[in-house]
Amino acid sequence: MAEVLVLVEHADGEVKKVTYELLTLARSLGEPSAVLLGGSVSGLADKLGEYGAQKVYIAEDPALDEFLVAPKAEVLAQIVSDSSPGAVLVASSAEGKEVAARAALRTGSGLLTDATGVSDSLEATQNIFGGAIIVTSKVSAGTPFIAVRPNSTAPEPAAASPETVTVTANISDAAKSAKITDTVVEAKGGRPELTEASVVVSGGRGLGGAEHFELIEKLADSLDAAVGASRAATDAGWYPHQNQVGQTGKTVSPQLYMAIGISGAIQHRAGMQTSKTIVAINKDPEAPIFELVDYGIVGDLFDVVPQLTEEITKRK
Amino acid sequence: MKIVVCVKQVPDTWAERTLNPTDKTLDRAKVDTVMNEIDEYAVEEAMRIKEANDGSEVTIVTMGPDRAVDTVRKALSMGADKAVHLSDEALHGSCVMQTSDALAKVIGGLEYDLIITGSEATDSRVSVMPALLAERLGIPQLSLARKVTVEPGTKVTIERQTDNGYQVVESSLPAVISVVEKINEPRYPSFKGIMAAKSKPMTTMTAADAGLDTGSLGLEHATTQVTEATNRPPRSGGEIVKDEGDGGVKLAEFLASQKLI
Numbered sequence: 246m247a248e249v250l251v252l253v254e255h256a257d258g259e260v261k262k263v264t265y266e267l268l269t270l271a272r273s274l275g276e277p278s279a280v281l282l283g284g285s286v287s288g289l290a291d292k293l294g295e296y297g298a299q300k301v302y303i304a305e306d307p308a309l310d311e312f313l314v315a316p317k318a319e320v321l322a323q324i325v326s327d328s329s330p331g332a333v334l335v336a337s338s339a340e341g342k343e344v345a346a347r348a349a350l351r352t353g354s355g356l357l358t359d360a361t362g363v364s365d366s367l368e369a370t371q372n373i374f375g376g377a378i379i380v381t382s383k384v385s386a387g388t389p390f391i392a393v394r395p396n397s398t399a400p401e402p403a404a405a406s407p408e409t410v411t412v413t414a415n416i417s418d419a420a421k422s423a424k425i426t427d428t429v430v431e432a433k434g435g436r437p438e439l440t441e442a443s444v445v446v447s448g449g450r451g452l453g454g455a456e457h458f459e460l461i462e463k464l465a466d467s468l469d470a471a472v473g474a475s476r477a478a479t480d481a482g483w484y485p486h487q488n489q490v491g492q493t494g495k496t497v498s499p500q501l502y503m504a505i506g507i508s509g510a511i512q513h514r515a516g517m518q519t520s521k522t523i524v525a526i527n528k529d530p531e532a533p534i535f536e537l538v539d540y541g542i543v544g545d546l547f548d549v550v551p552q553l554t555e556e557i558t559k560r561k
Numbered sequence: 562m563k564i565v566v567c568v569k570q571v572p573d574t575w576a577e578r579t580l581n582p583t584d585k586t587l588d589r590a591k592v593d594t595v596m597n598e599i600d601e602y603a604v605e606e607a608m609r610i611k612e613a614n615d616g617s618e619v620t621i622v623t624m625g626p627d628r629a630v631d632t633v634r635k636a637l638s639m640g641a642d643k644a645v646h647l648s649d650e651a652l653h654g655s656c657v658m659q660t661s662d663a664l665a666k667v668i669g670g671l672e673y674d675l676i677i678t679g680s681e682a683t684d685s686r687v688s689v690m691p692a693l694l695a696e697r698l699g700i701p702q703l704s705l706a707r708k709v710t711v712e713p714g715t716k717v718t719i720e721r722q723t724d725n726g727y728q729v730v731e732s733s734l735p736a737v738i739s740v741v742e743k744i745n746e747p748r749y750p751s752f753k754g755i756m757a758a759k760s761k762p763m764t765t766m767t768a769a770d771a772g773l774d775t776g777s778l779g780l781e782h783a784t785t786q787v788t789e790a791t792n793r794p795p796r797s798g799g800e801i802v803k804d805e806g807d808g809g810v811k812l813a814e815f816l817a818s819q820k821l822i
């Protein structure tokens with residue numbers, strides 16, 4: 246079986262959940278190998294074995310953390326050239342896509358982004374135009390690089406004892422050109438990341454003000470959910486832009502998406518339409534969001550949300 | 562400062578977008594088009610840098626069919642100085658790798674200290690153009706900027722938006738920047754701006770003019786291919802209930818029935 250490389254996403258000394266999803270997916274396509282890049286990352290290799298990595302390529306160099314994207318792309322391209330894998334899977338995150346794009350270019354390959362599935366024949370499924378059309382695409386040059394959306398595969402452990410391969414990172418001076426001088430965390434801690442969360446609770450203009458987002462946060466916390474917002478809410482400054490769901494915000498695909506006080510404009514749908522189960526609370530029975538829902542409540546969110554939160558807490 | 566801004570004409574997201582049944586490329590002929598919204602922010606940012614630095618010049622670059630000239634005019638009416646429009650039937654169906662090659666060749670023929678793009682085109686949504694342009698041109702990549710600070714002749718610093726905050730990233734010039742919508746509020750073209758745009762220099766180029774290898778263009782040589790396309794079946798069968806004072810409880814019951822709580 247062909248080797249399938251998985252670029253590991255990690256932050257603060259932890260492997261991100263999406264990596265376990267990619268390793269699970271890679272097992273269905275071939276022999277998974279993890280690619281671990283960073284200043285000091287070798288401690289993470291064992292975790293990758295828990296999800297079936299047969300091999301872990303480890304490249305450690307401070308430049309991988311200190312400079313944006315380009316060093317990682319160079320090392321990934323180097324590993325791809327040396328190992329000629331059947332495919333390379335990365336997370337369809339901002340950095341994942343950028344690293345993959347540059348590495349694909351360096352290896353004469355093609356890149357597919359935002360895949361929600363990958364078949365045995367390495368064809369990727371993508372939802373385009375706000376989810377209105379489902380396409381199947383393939384890479385026809387070099388090694389297929391496929392960026393897969395978080396939450397596309399359920400991560401399943403499968404213990405393996407991976408062979409570790411230490412790679413010498415040959416990073417050019419040109420790649421050390423965009424220097425990261427500071428990293429600032431602004432989001433309130435404790436909640437799962439929007440694109441990775443299995444439940445997302447989003448609020449819109451119907452909340453009427455920043456102070457009412459507390460209702461959304463309480464409901465979200467009762468479900469261990471991430472908090473999202475419509476653009477009307479982020480534009481008004483009620484919630485950070487980082488939490489915007491939609492065409493110019495994040496694309497989410499959770500098990501459960503709750504749209505509260507959100508009308509369901511096409512640009513909002515573009516970011517949440519592929520969620521497994523969708524529910525909405527809106528006082529307008531004509532709101533377009535109801536065309537998408539599995540279950541909808543026509544009512545005032547200020548009545549329904551507190552009751553829902555209480556009921557969920559009671560049932561725990 | 563010499564600033565190049567890449568703008569793309571895209572189908573209006575409000576319009577129904579379809580694929581050509583024959584070659585499964587976006588049907589650009591039938592649909593209403595607009596400038597990719599984020600690219601307006603890119604033009605605005607270029608104008609602000611120009612206004613803060615005497616003697617600066619803003620050049621618009623676009624690749625797209627003949628009608629993309631409307632998008633170029635809009636960018637010129639916002640205050641850009643001149644434009645280059647790469648338009649050639651042979652480019653139809655280009656993948657991101659081919660498009661980045663074409664744009665890099667066009668830009669390579671211009672003078673530039675900064676290249677500014679949007680973060681994402683609403684039709685392709687790949688968000689990799691700035692990374693690819695940086696790779697091809699061998700210059701620093703400063704993508705997803707929510708704030709840009711330029712020190713002409715020496716360096717540029719951005720705040721790069723991340724999932725949970727931002728990173729401060731700096732580089733020397735020239736560099737490629739992409740902007741997110743938080744960065745500014747784009748201006749509306751003034752009447753004067755619209756009139757002035759009509760007489761601003763616009764160069765139209767073919768693929769050969771841009772120095773592209775005409776044997777490697779378009780759908781046939783793209784690095785990715787769409788093999789199948791189907792319309793998503795409309796979601797239906799959802800249950801919609803009016804709140805009679807027990808809406809929250811009912812919703813909780815639904816979630817429980819789906820094993821979601």
Ligand SMILES: Cc1cc2nc3c(=O)[nH]c(=O)nc-3n(C[C@H](O)[C@H](O)[C@H](O)COP(=O)(O)OP(=O)(O)OC[C@H]3O[C@@H](n4cnc5c(N)ncnc54)[C@H](O)[C@@H]3O)c2cc1C
Pocket residue numbers: 448449450451452474475476477478489490491492493494495505506507508509510511512513516526527528529532544545546547574598
């Ligand atoms: C190029 C472009 C890109 C865009 N990108 C995005 C994007 O990424 N994400 C995004 O979300 N939008 C995006 N938009 C904006 C989008 O078109 C809508 O304007 C936006 O989604 C509306 O947000 P909303 O649903 O919160 O507000 P509204 O459309 O105003 O809807 C508010 C809803 O709340 C309901 N409501 C009010 N009060 C209550 C109450 N007490 N109880 C229950 N319900 C109540 C109302 O009935 C209404 O349906 C984009 C637009 C453009 C042009």
Ligand SMILES: Nc1ncnc2c1ncn2[C@@H]1O[C@H](COP(=O)(O)O)[C@@H](O)[C@H]1O
Pocket residue numbers: 567568569570597599600603622623624625660664677678679680681682683685686687688689690691
């Ligand atoms: N055909 C094109 N012509 C000019 N600029 C483009 C073109 N395609 C993409 N871009 C630029 O690249 C940015 C990101 O697009 P994309 O990577 O396609 O999502 C856009 O916001 C534009 O600034």
